[in-house]
Amino acid sequence: MKTKIMTVSEEEVSDEMLTDAGDIILCGGLVAFPTETVYGLGGNALDPKASEKIYAAKGRPSDNPLIVHIACMEDLEKIVSDIPENAMRAAKAFWPGPLTMIFKKKDIVPYETTGGLDTVAVRMPVHKTALALIRTAGGFIAAPSANTSGKPSPTIARHVIEDLDGKIDMIIDGGAAVIGLESTIVDFSVETPVILRPGFISLQMFKEIVPDITMDAAFLNEGNPQVKPKAPGMKYRHYAPKGQLIIVEGKQEDVVSYINQCLKEQQNKGEKTGVIATNETYDFYQADLVENIGSRTDDEEIARHLYGILREFDEAGITYIYSEQFDTPRMGQAIMNRLIKAAGHCIIKL
Ligand code: TXA
Ligand code: MG
Numbered sequence: 001m002k003t004k005i006m007t008v009s010e011e012e013v014s015d016e017m018l019t020d021a022g023d024i025i026l027c028g029g030l031v032a033f034p035t036e037t038v039y040g041l042g043g044n045a046l047d048p049k050a051s052e053k054i055y056a057a058k059g060r061p062s063d064n065p066l067i068v069h070i071a072c073m074e075d076l077e078k079i080v081s082d083i084p085e086n087a088m089r090a091a092k093a094f095w096p097g098p099l100t101m102i103f104k105k106k107d108i109v110p111y112e113t114t115g116g117l118d119t120v121a122v123r124m125p126v127h128k129t130a131l132a133l134i135r136t137a138g139g140f141i142a143a144p145s146a147n148t149s150g151k152p153s154p155t156i157a158r159h160v161i162e163d164l165d166g167k168i169d170m171i172i173d174g175g176a177a178v179i180g181l182e183s184t185i186v187d188f189s190v191e192t193p194v195i196l197r198p199g200f201i202s203l204q205m206f207k208e209i210v211p212d213i214t215m216d217a218a219f220l221n222e223g224n225p226q227v228k229p230k231a232p233g234m235k236y237r238h239y240a241p242k243g244q245l246i247i248v249e250g251k252q253e254d255v256v257s258y259i260n261q262c263l264k265e266q267q268n269k270g271e272k273t274g275v276i277a278t279n280e281t282y283d284f285y286q287a288d289l290v291e292n293i294g295s296r297t298d299d300e301e302i303a304r305h306l307y308g309i310l311r312e313f314d315e316a317g318i319t320y321i322y323s324e325q326f327d328t329p330r331m332g333q334a335i336m337n338r339l340i341k342a343a344g345h346c347i348i349k350l
Contacts, residue, residue: 004170022136024169032146032160034174035125038153040143048112057167060149065115066142071134087188093209096126098200102187119189152307180304196231198334241310243318245343249325250350256284259322266320274313276323299328
């Protein structure tokens with residue numbers, strides 16, 4: 001299949017391009033598009049065959065449900081059967097934006113889209129191109145992140161092209177994602193709302209709107225395989241670079257000297273080494289590839305750069321990657337959640 005690649009700027013999206021992309025989705029095809037979190041791989045959420053195509057293009061297990069993207073509140077009522085008061089408050093506070101909410105689904109949403117579940121995940125993105133595409137494509141776009149299953153989520157169109165060129169109908173290049181990590185997922189289909197995946201909207205921000213919200217026990221027991229995460233997608237090895245990633249925690253000078261020691265040992269064994277460093281430490285490392293993720297005090301910058309950097313190590317053929325820890329107050333939990341998964345839980349505490 002030849003994949004059409006279209007470039008847009010967020011301020012100006014041509015009607016012709018939108019009609020073209022919307023028609024592809026209405027006819028059962030797939031279009032990758034930009035959102036504020038990461039790029040999505042979109043198909044008609046109400047068409048079971050389109051959802052099957054999404055799973056096939058990504059190589060994703062079909063028990064891992066998709067998020068349905070909508071562009072207005074009226075459309076939410078068409079696909080979910082019960083909208084609790086708390087969810088309405090969350091929608092008012094955070095939609096459109098990087099929040100996904102889980103509800104009991106109506107029959108119109110096929111089980112192929114929800115991975116066989118009676119609940120459906122719904123998000124209203126704020127990205128203008130995404131909203132315009134949802135409207136022209138009939139109102140309901142099922143979209144997981146537009147990467148091959150197991151690879152880091154795409155934050156620029158080039159990442160999507162690397163993974164999906166030739167497998168889908170169209171890729172819309174809208175530049176770099178401003179957030180760079182996937183949406184916060186909250187389950188509202190249960191009595192007490194639960195955060196299933198941390199993101200740009202933190203637990204603290206949520207508590208101001210929904211005071212009794214909790215975190216999925218899987219986060220509080222990070223690393224304990226007995227506690228299974230409730231979002232099916234969180235159980236898979238994810239966001240993984242090809243090389244072995246190791247996170248080193250401790251005081252800054254101890255971390256730098258420990259990592260430099262490890263780098264020497266690995267280089268002596270003929271390994272190609274990499275480091276995820278910060279503005280504050282970038283100059284101190286002696287690796288084959290040192291990537292600067294940003295300032296330790298700017299968690300939005302760290303989040304925005306993380307996935308792109310993991311892909312850079314793959315491109316350079318790095319076999320051992322060491323990373324500092326980023327326990328920043330607001331997005332730290334979301335950043336570390338992705339980084340720990342990418343490392344397959346390999347953490348050294350000094
Ligand atoms: O920011 C985002 O959320 C991006 C953009 C494209 O919107 N999308 C995204 O989709 O990250 P995906 O498929 O990569 O991640 C969806 C996550 C998976 O972990 C999946 O298991 C979970 O949402 N999920 C979807 N429906 C669910 C449901 N009904 N119950 C529990 N978890 C669900
Ligand atoms: Mg994903």
